[in-house]
Amino acid sequence: MKTQRVERPCLRALVLRAGDAAARFIADEATRLDLSVVAGVAARPSVERLRGKTVLLALARQVDTAAALIELDGVARRIVLWPHDLPIGRMDGVIKAAEVDFAISVWPPLEPDSGDGVFTIRAAPGPEEIDPPASEWVLFTSGTAGQPKMVVHTLDSLAGHLFSDAPPAMGPIWCTFYDIRRYGGLQILLRALIGPGSLVLSCPDETPGMFLARAAAAGATHFLGTPSHWRRALMTEEAGRISPAYVRLSGEVADQMILDKLRQSYGHARIVHAFASTEAGLAFEVADGEAGFPAALVSQPGAAADLRILGHALQVRSRRNAIGYLDKRINAIPDAEGFVDTGDIVELRGDRYYFAGRRDGTVNVGGQKVHPEEVEAVINQHPAVEMSLVSARASPITGAIVVADVVCRPPGTAPSASPADSARAMQSDIRDFCRARLAAHKVPAAIRIVPRLDIAPSGKLVRMRA
Amino acid sequence: MPVRSTVESTIVQVAAEHNKSLPPLTDNLPLLESGLDSLCLAVVVARLEDGLGVDPFSAAEGVVLPVTIGDFVELYENATR
Numbered sequence: 001m002k003t004q005r006v007e008r009p010c011l012r013a014l015v016l017r018a019g020d021a022a023a024r025f026i027a028d029e030a031t032r033l034d035l036s037v038v039a040g041v042a043a044r045p046s047v048e049r050l051r052g053k054t055v056l057l058a059l060a061r062q063v064d065t066a067a068a069l070i071e072l073d074g075v076a077r078r079i080v081l082w083p084h085d086l087p088i089g090r091m092d093g094v095i096k097a098a099e100v101d102f103a104i105s106v107w108p109p110l111e112p113d114s115g116d117g118v119f120t121i122r123a124a125p126g127p128e129e130i131d132p133p134a135s136e137w138v139l140f141t142s143g144t145a146g147q148p149k150m151v152v153h154t155l156d157s158l159a160g161h162l163f164s165d166a167p168p169a170m171g172p173i174w175c176t177f178y179d180i181r182r183y184g185g186l187q188i189l190l191r192a193l194i195g196p197g198s199l200v201l202s203c204p205d206e207t208p209g210m211f212l213a214r215a216a217a218a219g220a221t222h223f224l225g226t227p228s229h230w231r232r233a234l235m236t237e238e239a240g241r242i243s244p245a246y247v248r249l250s251g252e253v254a255d256q257m258i259l260d261k262l263r264q265s266y267g268h269a270r271i272v273h274a275f276a277s278t279e280a281g282l283a284f285e286v287a288d289g290e291a292g293f294p295a296a297l298v299s300q301p302g303a304a305a306d307l308r309i310l311g312h313a314l315q316v317r318s319r320r321n322a323i324g325y326l327d328k329r330i331n332a333i334p335d336a337e338g339f340v341d342t343g344d345i346v347e348l349r350g351d352r353y354y355f356a357g358r359r360d361g362t363v364n365v366g367g368q369k370v371h372p373e374e375v376e377a378v379i380n381q382h383p384a385v386e387m388s389l390v391s392a393r394a395s396p397i398t399g400a401i402v403v404a405d406v407v408c409r410p411p412g413t414a415p416s417a418s419p420a421d422s423a424r425a426m427q428s429d430i431r432d433f434c435r436a437r438l439a440a441h442k443v444p445a446a447i448r449i450v451p452r453l454d455i456a457p458s459g460k461l462v463r464m465r466a
Numbered sequence: 467m468p469v470r471s472t473v474e475s476t477i478v479q480v481a482a483e484h485n486k487s488l489p490p491l492t493d494n495l496p497l498l499e500s501g502l503d504s505l506c507l508a509v510v511v512a513r514l515e516d517g518l519g520v521d522p523f524s525a526a527e528g529v530v531l532p533v534t535i536g537d538f539v540e541l542y543e544n545a546t547r
Contacts, residue, residue, distance in 0.1 A: 398508040
């Protein structure tokens with residue numbers, strides 16, 4: 001693991017330095033957090049107890065998470081950001097793997113002797129370490145079939161590009177559909193805190209329309225989300241109530257349709273699509289309104305990141321790369337030459353690269369990842385199924401959706417229904433079977449009953465990878 | 467079956483599969499306040515692509531994204547015309 005490259009002030013100092021904290025805020029549906037209050041408080045005894053410790057932040061609300069991060073950076077040895085959508089059953093494993101000393105579910109933390117038991121788990125006592133050189137920030141990659149990976153950053157790798165001796169007097173009011181407990185949303189939080197600016201956050205129980213109306217009322221001008229967030233947003237009346245100066249898409253491939261729609265809806269906005277990942281950080285930003293990215297960005301000197309294409313996959317080298325995986329058994333990121341492999345396949349058409357799916361075939365359904373093999377394994381358990389092939393189909397709503405081709409076993413007893421009826425019954429039966437065993441976004445939206453599937457000479461299913 | 471009934475019955479079926487309760491479907495009902503989340507909507511669009519043979523969203527230009535149930539039905543009626 002690399003050591004901290006440059007000594008940086010802690011997040012709280014940066015928030016205070018970044019201008020008029022009293023005029024800045026982080027808001028969700030119910031709470032408006034005044035940044036001067038958070039950044040200005042003297043170290044609380046309850047927080048001071050966390051000095052040099054590893055702290056798991058498992059707070060219900062994003063606003064509380066933001067407050068905790070401001071207070072803990074530079075105090076805790078390691079901050080683990082628990083994403084709200086992870087199954088709670090995984091927490092014990094995470095506490096062990098990340099060597100968590102304290103897991104916290106309310107902020108500010110209560111004293112352990114307060115007696116109501118909310119100041120939660122005290123795991124195995126960690127080594128005493130006063131004044132850690134720089135807090136490690138541990139983020140989770142987005143959901144995969146197995147345990148999500150924990151990726152180690154520091155404030156420097158997350159936000160070093162934002163540090164400046166003379167920050168602007170006042171930045172914009174940001175608004176994001178992302179959750180700040182993952183890389184994309186955390187980037188916006190840090191931009192608002194250090195930028196300096198303010199931030200309007202979404203709440204889980206809000207419709208996109210309600211959220212946009214609230215953002216408009218708060219005066220937000222800079223809006224960020226995935227292409228799926230934006231497709232959804234543009235299907236609301238309230239989309240007409242915001243007048244963004246800046247619109248940004250990342251987290252999924254931005255297709256031409258959504259870029260055109262945004263241009264049509266927000267003629268005066270600067271519309272940018274970007275590629276970033278938890279491991280690689282930001283790779284590029286494109287502002288010309290076209291899908292894909294200019295081939296000239298590859299090996300361009302002086303760009304935000306060095307890009308290279310190796311085996312059709314995009315690789316990224318920059319000071320925004322993560323330091324590594326928490327689990328040292330997983331291959332080091334970056335590689336010996338300093339590049340992080342994104343696993344995203346690109347193809348060159350003319351003078352532009354376009355994204356053509358994941359090397360491992362992962363399907364991205366509105367930001368949630370699906371491994372086709374996991375879905376196939378479930379379908380293949382169905383007593384009437386011989387074999388199956390799960391793949392992605394482009395969706396105008398979620399970017400992609402899971403579909404399945406299924407080969408059925410020869411029927412034992414002759415069915416009385418017509419072949420069309422029995423196919424329909426089989427589709428619906430397989431769907432019910434999957435729904436009982438898989439998360440909703442993994443259940444195939446469409447199932448085709450096919451006579452056979454192609455098998456390669458290797459004995460493996462032929463997968464039509466884009 | 468007329469396009470409208472196909473669209474509406476697909477919406478009702480997908481909502482039931484995802485345990486979403488729907489209010490009565492009227493043309494003025496905003497699509498995203500009908501109780502369908504974006505995954506449901508994506509499934510509806512995929513099923514209709516198989517059922518009606520069209521994906522009106524894929525038209526190169528001029529697609530106005532639907533805001534209400536009525537807009538959504540109309541999108542499919544125009545695409546199958």
